[in-house]
Amino acid sequence: MDQRLTLPEDGVVSGPRPFAQWDSPPSVKLGPMGAEPPLPPTVAALRDSLHGLADKVMRPIGRHLDRLTAEQVVDKGSRYWEFRREYAKLGIDVAGLADFPAEELPALFTVLFEELGWGDAGLAISVGAGMLPHYMAAKFGNSFVAKTYPETLTGCWGITEPDHGSDMLDSNSAIAHPRGAYGRPNCVARIGDGKVTIRGQKSAWVSNGPIADLCILYCAAETKDGAADPHRGAVLVVPLDAPGISKGKPLEKMGQRALPQGELFFDNVELDIDHLLLAPEDYKKGVYAIHTEANALMGATFTGCARAAYELAFAYAHERKQGGVPIIRHQDVAKRLFHMARKVELSRAITRRVTSFNMVNDQPALQAAMFAKVTATQHALEVASDAVQMFGGNGVTLEYPVEKIFRDARSSLIEDGCNEILAIKGGTLMVDPDLLSPTA
Known part of the structure; x- marks a missing residue:
């Protein structure tokens, strides 16, 4: 049987191209979410809408709110409420999420919070916390909350x-x-x-x-x-x-x-x-359940936060010149960017994988959700720190956004359980009683 690859008559192929059609030398640009296979059409459309909101609304509002006092942020005239109104227009709520096919929910959940985290980590967490009473009530099979309190409540x-x-x-x-x-x-x-x-x-x-x-x-x-x-x-x-x-x-x-x-x-x-x-x-089951959901949310949000820092550094490395060339031409900068991109990819992969497992398994694995939270938040801090370093003196000024992203990422290592405690608790959840001797 002839196993050779052949081209269709119109010369257009989908998927991997035959070696003969590769560029010489090959050079591939990754997509907007890195090495991400095509998303389901509904998730891809949602991602496009979210990215527009994150870029045009969340980023400018997040930077504006960052300069205010905490009391000014919650003031009735604050731009925080402008963000909430714009987000509400997307119509993303617990009832709506239930209409998506079960096989699309892991991608939907992780893409949703990655894009929000890319826009502004603090506003993303506010959205997630805002959904929790209705979301967890639905998870617990309680209909009283949905019947009594509208989802428009924060x-x-x-x-x-x-x-x-x-x-x-x-x-x-x-x-x-x-x-x-x-x-x-x-x-x-x-x-x-x-x-x-x-x-x-x-x-x-x-x-x-x-x-x-x-x-x-x-x-x-x-x-x-x-x-x-x-x-x-x-x-x-x-x-x-x-x-x-x-x-x-x-x-x-x-x-x-x-x-x-x-x-x-x-x-x-x-x-x-x-x-x-x-x-x-x-x-105890209730603590386990909400902590599983919260850690997955943190994993997705701070994947987005890390991606934001990486993308800013990547663009800056092409613009900024030192030694007579754009700094990306310097080996150390290129190596640093490689590891930043690698960490973003790892954070996205483990968060999507864990979320998929926990949404289809008979019972979610809290230790796996902790894998995602600890990995993504640690990577977010490291990537944001590298971004500040790459921006040099500009990186520590308020004029450039990477110093804010660094501060946002630093907080995440304590949020929803500090990472050291999660590692200890997650380790105890990994004990397999079947492998222990009766006296252990």
């Missing part, structure tokens, strides 16, 4: 506390010190008689806290004797206009300044039991 996720940061993500005590004592939780819910009563506070790291309408709240659940343990909790959806709720001042911080963050206070807030998404017996 959401937030309240989990970390002033005295319990990563502790709140560690419901199975994987990172606990053997001599440690957690102490009393800062936020506690009492469940009974068809009501839930919440008292206490969540820390200043609640993303969207200062501007949110609806919160998916993770807190300790009080026992019958009045005690409270951070490992025995409850998950609730809380309307933030309920009596007894107040908000702290927006947080001033180094990076992601376009993302409003701030404390939430609960003074004996009473809600109907319908607002309880998960009771104490399912709390």
Whole structure:
């Protein structure tokens, strides 16, 4: 049988061209998302719309908000709200995502947050946090939230506390010190008689806290004797206009300044039991579930952040001259750009792969989602740092965007669980009981 490649009569081929038609020497430009195979048409169309929003809306607004105080960012006249209005025009919501074919959802999710992260990391996280109450309620099979609260409401996720940061993500005590004592939780819910009563506070790291309408709240659940343990909790959806709720001042911080963050206070807030998404017996599964989703979101967002830094450095290396030539002609610069591009590709690949696995597997693997978050955020910091170095003195000035991207990326190594803690917790999730001896 003749295995030789032949050309169609019109000379046009799809896919790889025969060797004989290659350029000499071969030279290939990667696509807008690197070495990305063709996306499904619907995802590709969404990507084009998102990229336009990220380029024309997110980037200028993100840079503008970066120069403001935290209180100015959340002001009613702030351009933050301009971004939210423009994003809303895309019509991306939890109900709409359910209409996409299941096989397209991994690409859709990762492309969505990569493009948003490319535009502005802080605004991207604000979008993700805004979806969480409805998104997780749907994941948990709860219809009350969708029927009671419109998706136009801005959401937030309240989990970390002033005295319990990563502790709140560690419901199975994987990172606990053997001599440690957690102490009393800062936020506690009492469940009974068809009501839930919440008292206490969540820390200043609640993303969207200062501007949110609806919160998916993770807190300790009080026992019958009045005690409270951070490992025995409850998950609730809380309307933030309920009596007894107040908000702290927006947080001033180094990076992601376009993302409003701030404390939430609960003074004996009473809600109907319908607002309880998960009771104490399912709390650990609830922490596992939302952390899996959040880590995948972080992986995609900071793939986009790294890509933004790389693309700016790549363009600058063609424009800036030193030694009489564009700096990309210097071997060290070319080598640096190669490794920057490699890290972006790795971040995208592992995030897409993990998201695909977790969306089709019987149960998502949190440790795999942690692979994506740790890899993408670490790479984002490294790529952004290299971009600053490549810009030289210009890289540390406010005139060029790479210093802002560097600050945004630096924050990500702490966000949604600091990477060191995730590595420890992820390592414990990798233990295979079947391979251990009975006494181990």
